[in-house]
Amino acid sequence: xxxxxxxxxxxxxxxxxxxxxxxxxxxxxxxxxxxxxxxxxxxxxxxxxxxxxxxxxxxxxxxxxxxxxxxxxxxxxxxxxxxxxxxxxxxxxxxxxxxxxxxxxxxxxxxxxxxxxxxxxxxxxxxxxxxxx
Amino acid sequence: xxxxxxxxxxxxxxxxxxxxxxxxxxxxxxxxxxxxxxxxxxxxxxxxxxxxxxxxxxxxxxxxxxxxxxxxxxxxxxxxxxxxxxxxxxxxxxxxxxxxxxxxxxxxxxxxxxxxxxxxxxxxxxxxxxxxx
DNA sequence: CGTTTAATCAACCATATAGTTGATCAAACA
DNA sequence: TGTTTGATCAACTATATGGTTGATTAAACG
Numbered sequence: 300x301x302x303x304x305x306x307x308x309x310x311x312x313x314x315x316x317x318x319x320x321x322x323x324x325x326x327x328x329x330x331x332x333x334x335x336x337x338x339x340x341x342x343x344x345x346x347x348x349x350x351x352x353x354x355x356x357x358x359x360x361x362x363x364x365x366x367x368x369x370x371x372x373x374x375x376x377x378x379x380x381x382x383x384x385x386x387x388x389x390x391x392x393x394x395x396x397x398x399x400x401x402x403x404x405x406x407x408x409x410x411x412x413x414x415x416x417x418x419x420x421x422x423x424x425x426x427x428x429x430x431x432x
Numbered sequence: 433x434x435x436x437x438x439x440x441x442x443x444x445x446x447x448x449x450x451x452x453x454x455x456x457x458x459x460x461x462x463x464x465x466x467x468x469x470x471x472x473x474x475x476x477x478x479x480x481x482x483x484x485x486x487x488x489x490x491x492x493x494x495x496x497x498x499x500x501x502x503x504x505x506x507x508x509x510x511x512x513x514x515x516x517x518x519x520x521x522x523x524x525x526x527x528x529x530x531x532x533x534x535x536x537x538x539x540x541x542x543x544x545x546x547x548x549x550x551x552x553x554x555x556x557x558x559x560x561x562x563x564x565x
Numbered sequence: 566c567g568t569t570t571a572a573t574c575a576a577c578c579a580t581a582t583a584g585t586t587g588a589t590c591a592a593a594c595a
Numbered sequence: 596t597g598t599t600t601g602a603t604c605a606a607c608t609a610t611a612t613g614g615t616t617g618a619t620t621a622a623a624c625g
Binding site: 448452454478479481482485486502505506525 | 612613615623
């Protein structure tokens with residue numbers, strides 16, 4: 300049993316969880332409000348057990364939570380989990396776009412003097428590697 | 433050989449591609465500019481072949497592209513691929529938040545008259561299921 | 566030409582994942 | 596108490612994934 304909720308592992312599980320069309324449809328359904336396993340399983344051709352496993356995967360990834368209501372276990376979307384994903388993607392997407400802006404500025408002042416025009420692409424610069432937080 | 437770039441399959445591959453810390457670090461590196469396979473492989477303990485496979489996965493997922501420069505094959509980030517992911521996530525995250533705003537509005541006017549307060553959560557309403565586009 | 570460099574192809578192994586069927590648990594109800 | 600309902604547990608199968616080593620392609624260099 301793994302008890303290491305390192306940031307990397309959480310991202311692993313969250314991206315992996317969404318890499319399945321069934322689980323994405325479950326998220327889509329839950330975005331409109333909580334639902335039970337039976338309700339979630341209804342639109343699919345697979346067994347209820349399989350859907351139950353999918354929900355466990357989503358829960359373990361921090362994308363949904365489960366409460367108790369008698370013998371029912373309603374599943375709720377956890378929007379914070381989804382937001383962590385967009386945060387990760389946007390970080391690098393925006394860095395990439397910033398690099399292009401830098402390149403544009405370079406080309407505007409320094410008219411294609413040397414490299415940069417070939418394939419070096421946006422300025423490589425020194426290592427910011429992991430812009431944590 | 434699969435030739436079906438259905439929207440679902442593209443999302444499958446893109447999310448799956450990011451569900452691996454090595455590939456996420458590759459994306460992080462590429463956000464600062466293109467790099468060759470050897471450059472990308474350098475920080476990792478695994479073989480160059482393994483990194484090459486990771487890059488193929490990212491390419492097949494539409495997150496990077498490869499060009500040619502003599503015997504080198506520089507890898508470039510494809511920001512559009514990343515954006516498709518944030519678009520998917522944000523869609524359902526925002527629907528979910530809208531539901532909560534609706535619930536807040538309901539509770540503000542209609543003082544906890546009946547259900548809704550238990551576990552029914554945000555308004556379930558009729559089926560918008562897949563808010564395509 | 567022969568060799569070095571950059572990268573991929575091919576075959577293989579270990580592990581993880583998605584699905585199944587059948588049994589079990591736990592609360593509600595009669 | 597006995598049964599129905601909602602959901603999970605357990606064991607098993609097949610397929611996919613991530614990694615390895617070894618061979619191969621392809622361009623540059625001497």
